[in-house]
Amino acid sequence: MTHIILVSGAGKGIGRAIALAFSRAGKLNPDFDPLLVLCSRSQADLDSIAVECQAEGAATDTFACDLGDMEDVRKLASFVLERHGTIDCLVNNAGVGRFGPFAEMTEEDFDYTMATNLKGTFFLTQALFPVMEEKRSGHIFFITSVAAEKAFLHSSVYCMSKFGQRGLVETMRLYARPCNVRITDVRPGAVYTPMWGEVTDDLKTVMMMPEDIAEPIVQAYLQPGRTTVEEIVLRPTGGDLQDG
C-alpha cells in the first residue's frame, strides 16, 4: 500500500535521515510502499536526497518552499493534496536555531525563528490535519527537542519556540485521539547536523547521529494503527551537552 509521507526540512540533517529511513523500510517491507514528499528551501538539497531515496526504491516528489512564508505553506499543502489526493504521514521537522547570549538576540532572530518553528509548523499542520481527521487515519510527528522541556543557556529564542511547539503537540492530541490520528512528539538531544555549524571532533563524539533519530520514527510509524508511540525522547548516552 502506498503511504504519502511529507517530510519538512528533508534536505539536511535529521529530516534527510528520516527520508532515507522511510525509503529503506520500504525496501525491507513488501507491505510498505512510501511515497516521500520532500520539502526544504534548497532545491539542490532536495534533488540530492531524492536520488538517494529513489536508489532505495522509494518514489519521491520535491517541493522547494520557505515554511516561514504562509503563502508557501499553503502552496505546499495544495501540492500534496492535488497531486496525491491524501496524506498519511506529516513529519514536522523543518526548524531553525539562532543561539547566543540573551542580551544579544535581535528582533530579526526572534521573527526568523518563530516564523519557521512556530508559525510554519502550526499552519502546515492546520492545512493537512483535516484530511486525516476526515479519513480517520494518519500520523503526525513533531520534531521538537529536549529544549521543549528544559532550558539551555544561549538558547532563549530557540527554547521558547520549542516549548511553544510542545503546546501545539499537546493540543493536537486532543483533536487527534477521537479521530484515530496518531501524534508523536520526538524530543532529541544534541544531534550532529548542519544546524550546529562547525563542531570539534571532541564534541562530535558525544553527539547522536541523525540516523539514531530517524530509525525510531520509522518504527513508531510502522506500529499497528491501534498503537501510538506518543513520545520519543533520545539523548546522548553521556547526557545533554550542557550537563557535562
Ligand SMILES: NC(=O)c1ccc[n+]([C@@H]2O[C@H](COP(=O)([O-])OP(=O)(O)OC[C@H]3O[C@@H](n4cnc5c(N)ncnc54)[C@H](OP(=O)(O)O)[C@@H]3O)[C@@H](O)[C@H]2O)c1
Ligand atoms: N540537531 C540537533 O541537535 C537537534 C536536536 C533537537 C531537535 N532538533 C530539531 O530537529 C529539526 C531538524 O534539525 P537539524 O539539526 O536536522 O537541522 P538542519 O541540519 O539545519 O536541517 C534543517 C532542515 O530544515 C530545512 N528548513 C529550515 N528552515 C526551513 C524553512 N523555513 N522552510 C523549509 N525548510 C526549512 C533546512 O533546509 P533549507 O535551509 O534549505 O531550507 C534543512 O533541510 C529541527 O526542528 C530542530 O530544531 C535538532
